[in-house]
Amino acid sequence: MIHLVLGLIFGTLAALVAGGKGRSAVGWFFGGFFLGLIGLIIVLCLSNLKAQREKELAVAREQRRLREQLKQERIKNTSFQQHVHHRLDRHDSALGLDTRSTPALNEGEDGQPRRLEQPSPAASAGAPPPSVGAAWHVAHRDGERGPFTRSEIIMQLRRGSLNGRTMLWRPGMEQWQPAQEISEFVEALADAEGLA
Secondary structure, three states, rough: HHHHHHHHHHHHHHHHHHHOOOOOOHHHHHHHHHHHHHHHHHHHHHHOOOHHHHHHHHHHHHHHHHHHHHHHHHHHHHHHHHHHHHHHHHHHHHOOOOOOOOOOOEEEOOOOHHHHHOOOHHHHHHOOOOOOOOEEEEEEEEEEEEOOOHHHHHHHHHHOOOOOOOOOOOOOOOOEEEHHHHHHHHHHHHHHHHHO
C-alpha cells in the first residue's frame, strides 16, 4: 500500500514537472510512478522544451525584424542614390558636363594617377587657341542654334543628340564644319560610337 501511495506521489510530481517543461505529463506520470524518486530526478534534469521554443520564437521574431529593417534601409539607400544621381544630372546639365561617363581629370584609363605633360612649344605654336568658353553654334534644319559651350557640345555628341555630320561654327572659323572634322570633338565622337 505504501508503494502505491509513493508511486502516486512521485508520478504526480513527475507529471507536474514534465508538464511545466513542455514534456508529456502522462508519460512522465508513469515514469515517476514506476521509478519513484529516480524518475522524479530524471525529469528534473531534463531540459525545458517550453523555454527552448520561446527562445527559438524570440530569435525568429528578431531575425524577421532585422530582415525588415535591412529591407527598409536598402529602400532608403536606393531612393537616396536615385535622388543624388538626379541632382548630379541636373548639375551636370546646368554646367554642361557629363560626369557619369567622363573619367576623373587626374586619372588615366586604368584608374591610376597620370602625369600631366606640358605641350611642346613647337606643337602649341601651330595649334588654334583653346575654346573652353567659345560660343559654338549648331546648324539645324530650322536654322542655327546656340551659342553652346564646348562642354555642352561634347555632352550632346556623347548622348547622340548631335553626330559627326552635324555642322558647327564658332567665331574665328572661316566656315561651318562637320563635328567629325573638328579636333576638339573627335574624342567625344569616338566615345559615343563606343557606347553605341
